[in-house]
Amino acid sequence: MLKVAISACLLGEPIRYDKTGQRDRFLTDKLGKYASFIPFCPEHLAFGTPRETIRIVLENEYKKVITVFSKNDVTEAMHKAMAQELRKIQSEPICGIILKSKSPSCGLGSTKYYVGEMGEGKKDGLFALTCKEAFEDFPIEEEARLLDPWLRENFIMQLFAYHDAMRLEKHAQSMNELVAFHTAYKFLLQSKHEGNYRLLGKIVANHKNKSLQELTQAYLSLFKKNHRL
Numbered sequence: 001m002l003k004v005a006i007s008a009c010l011l012g013e014p015i016r017y018d019k020t021g022q023r024d025r026f027l028t029d030k031l032g033k034y035a036s037f038i039p040f041c042p043e044h045l046a047f048g049t050p051r052e053t054i055r056i057v058l059e060n061e062y063k064k065v066i067t068v069f070s071k072n073d074v075t076e077a078m079h080k081a082m083a084q085e086l087r088k089i090q091s092e093p094i095c096g097i098i099l100k101s102k103s104p105s106c107g108l109g110s111t112k113y114y115v116g117e118m119g120e121g122k123k124d125g126l127f128a129l130t131c132k133e134a135f136e137d138f139p140i141e142e143e144a145r146l147l148d149p150w151l152r153e154n155f156i157m158q159l160f161a162y163h164d165a166m167r168l169e170k171h172a173q174s175m176n177e178l179v180a181f182h183t184a185y186k187f188l189l190q191s192k193h194e195g196n197y198r199l200l201g202k203i204v205a206n207h208k209n210k211s212l213q214e215l216t217q218a219y220l221s222l223f224k225k226n227h228r229l
């Protein structure tokens with residue numbers, strides 16, 4: 001079964017600032033048949049629930065976390081909670097992360113930034129940024145984008161591919177397994193990037209007689225990049 005880290009509110013946990021959840025039926029009822037979820041909520045961990053809303057305020061490029069009404073600087077508490085939540089999801093064999101859109105913590109390109117009281121465009125929330133830095137070439141998406149059928153299909157495919165790649169990384173015992181993996185993914189790889197597909201084929205051909213471990217690492221590093229395309 002897949003393991004996926006997810007913003008806890010998307011599972012319906014009443015953990016948002018106003019003690020509500022925002023259950024996403026596709027994720028809980030459909031993806032939930034194939035995946036077990038590792039929920040996280042850095043804001044609940046830092047400030048409890050219910051809580052005052054926060055926003056990200058830029059000060060000389062520095063991202064401060066400020067409570068909206070009382071104007072307190074809660075950046076440090078937020079960073080502590082994010083580090084704890086990151087450790088939690090890093091300790092699990094997850095193959096993807098799903099984030100809640102528009103949140104100052106979890107939005108993926110949909111979080112409003114401010115300079116003073118003025119809006120300064122939309123970027124990644126702080127925990128989304130933390131996840132992107134910690135998990136390179138990893139399937140990460142926000143729930144709002146998964147309403148688009150093509151993006152949804154592409155993301156679900158990435159989750160399964162990454163899961164398979166993790167299994168190969170851990171358990172490959174012979175060259176045959178790497179060849180079988182490459183053969184199974186042949187058409188998908190080709191559809192993503194013909195050039196990378198050929199490069200992966202060259203790695204599998206192993207003209208330089210590399211060890212299985214070296215080969216698998218080189219193969220999967222490019223395979224994962226390819227699946228983020």
Ligand code: SF4
Pocket residue numbers: 006007008009010015016017040041042043044100103105106
């Ligand atoms: S969006 Fe993120 S921080 Fe906000 S309630 Fe959901 S999990 Fe918590």
